[in-house]
Amino acid sequence: xxxxxxxxxxxxxxxxxxxxxxxxxxxxxxxxxxxxxxxxxxxxxxxxxxxxxxxxxxxxxxxxxxxxxxxxxxxxxxxxxxxxxxxxxxxxxxxxxxxxxxxxxxxxxxxxxxxxxxxxxxxxxxxxxxxxxxxxxxxxxxxxxxxxxxxxxxxxxxxxxxxxxxxxxxxxxxxxxxxxxxxxxxxxxxxxxxxxxxxxxxxxxxxxxxxxxxxxxxxxxxxxxxxxxxxxxxxxxxxxxxxxxxxxxxxxxxxxxxxxxxxxxxxxxxxxxxxxxxxxxxxxxxxxxxxxxxxxxxxxxxxxxxxxxxxxxxxxxxxxxxxxxxxxxxxxxxxxxxxxxxxxx
Ligand code: AMP
Ligand code: MG
Numbered sequence: 001x002x003x004x005x006x007x008x009x010x011x012x013x014x015x016x017x018x019x020x021x022x023x024x025x026x027x028x029x030x031x032x033x034x035x036x037x038x039x040x041x042x043x044x045x046x047x048x049x050x051x052x053x054x055x056x057x058x059x060x061x062x063x064x065x066x067x068x069x070x071x072x073x074x075x076x077x078x079x080x081x082x083x084x085x086x087x088x089x090x091x092x093x094x095x096x097x098x099x100x101x102x103x104x105x106x107x108x109x110x111x112x113x114x115x116x117x118x119x120x121x122x123x124x125x126x127x128x129x130x131x132x133x134x135x136x137x138x139x140x141x142x143x144x145x146x147x148x149x150x151x152x153x154x155x156x157x158x159x160x161x162x163x164x165x166x167x168x169x170x171x172x173x174x175x176x177x178x179x180x181x182x183x184x185x186x187x188x189x190x191x192x193x194x195x196x197x198x199x200x201x202x203x204x205x206x207x208x209x210x211x212x213x214x215x216x217x218x219x220x221x222x223x224x225x226x227x228x229x230x231x232x233x234x235x236x237x238x239x240x241x242x243x244x245x246x247x248x249x250x251x252x253x254x255x256x257x258x259x260x261x262x263x264x265x266x267x268x269x270x271x272x273x274x275x276x277x278x279x280x281x282x283x284x285x286x287x288x289x290x291x292x293x294x295x296x297x298x299x300x301x302x303x304x305x306x307x308x309x310x311x312x313x314x315x316x317x318x319x320x321x322x323x324x325x326x327x328x329x330x331x332x333x334x335x336x337x338x339x340x341x342x343x344x345x
Contacts, residue, residue: 029049030048031046031213032047032049032053033045039178039179039182039202040071041204044199044201045199045201047190048195048197050194051193053190053195056193060186061182064091064178067091067092068182076092077092080163081171083168086162086164088160090157090159092163093161095177095291096150098295099112099174100145102177102296105311105315106302106307110296110302111143111144112145112177113172113173114143116139116142116143117140117268117270118266119171121268121275128257128264130259136272137273141167143170148163148166148172149164149166150162150163176250176295176298179202179248181290181294184290186202187209190209195209196209199212199218204249205248205290208220208245208247209244210243210244218241219239220242221236221238221239222238222239222240222323223236224236224323224334225237225323229256237323238321238336246292246293248284248287250267250282250297251283252265252282252301253281263275268302269302279304281323282301282322283321283322283323284321286320287315287318292318296318300312305337308320313340313341318341319339319340319341320342322337324337
């Protein structure tokens with residue numbers, strides 16, 4: 001080795017040593033658990049990250065609430081309902097497009113213009129009271145997605161739109177779809193921040209990706225639909241060990257009341273104006289997004305077993321797990337019916 005080569009090699013070694021000293025260690029990723037209350041329900045988020053994303057998660061919840069909340073009078077949805085504004089933001093536009101799609105797929109069983117009926121039956125902004133058939137008849141003419149039109153221009157971040165109501169009494173209720181959509185919003189936030197392993201659970205609607213802290217698939221419980229208005233009972237019917245999934249469940253075992261002997265559940269059939277009453281206790285749907293799964297699960301609850309299976313089989317990106325009440329002799333048991341794609345991962 002010449003003197004010149006020796007000098008170059010020594011300089012290179014010194015440079016590498018200097019770089020090693022100066023460049024700090026890469027921050028280590030670890031699993032975070034973020035839990036709390038949001039949108040009148042619980043949330044439980046687990047994610048692997050190099051940083052705590054709690055503040056970003058809370059900010060995303062606030063931005064979503066400002067668009068979709070029915071209880072925040074200045075939200076996009078409330079302003080459209082009150083008729084003080086017609087401007088639709090990106091969250092609203094995404095929600096509306098999915099609602100329209102599921103409305104068509106369900107033959108009108110899913111309908112976000114059901115809001116006046118939801119209020120009448122005491123599941124929305126108004127308190128419950130005994131309902132007379134005449135009150136239902138009075139509201140039904142103001143229910144129907146054909147009485148609303150969303151006009152959209154642009155796409156992606158540039159999307160904008162406005163809502164046109166051909167009937168000023170039309171009111172929108174995003175309660176059957178927004179919780180699932182909020183799971184997608186948080187999952188997208190985590191993905192943007194480099195997370196590859198996470199489980200987002202908002203009031204039972206779930207998006208899961210990658211693996212848990214033990215390196216295993218996520219475990220997601222499907223609740224046994226036992227009547228429980230307190231929401232405190234939580235027996236598990238089945239545990240899925242799965243990943244890369246968006247899942248939502250609808251049921252009539254938590255949000256209901258009795259008017260005499262009549263059980264009034266929060267799923268309303270917009271075609272009749274009455275709360276649904278049939279043997280379908282809960283519907284869990286897997287789909288291409290949690291927003292879509294949420295809307296489809298509610299649609300299943302309106303349609304009942306046969307209609308639900310038909311709608312889900314016709315949708316190549318979805319599958320469902322239905323729990324039904326079955327009368328055997330004098331006792332009622334539970335029966336599970338799945339669509340053909342349910343088992344396929
Ligand atoms: P979910 O728990 O997702 O099934 O949503 C239930 C909520 O959706 C109810 O509390 C109502 O606010 C709303 N809702 C009830 N019936 C319908 C329907 N047929 N279509 C759309 N939304 C509905
Ligand atoms: Mg739903």
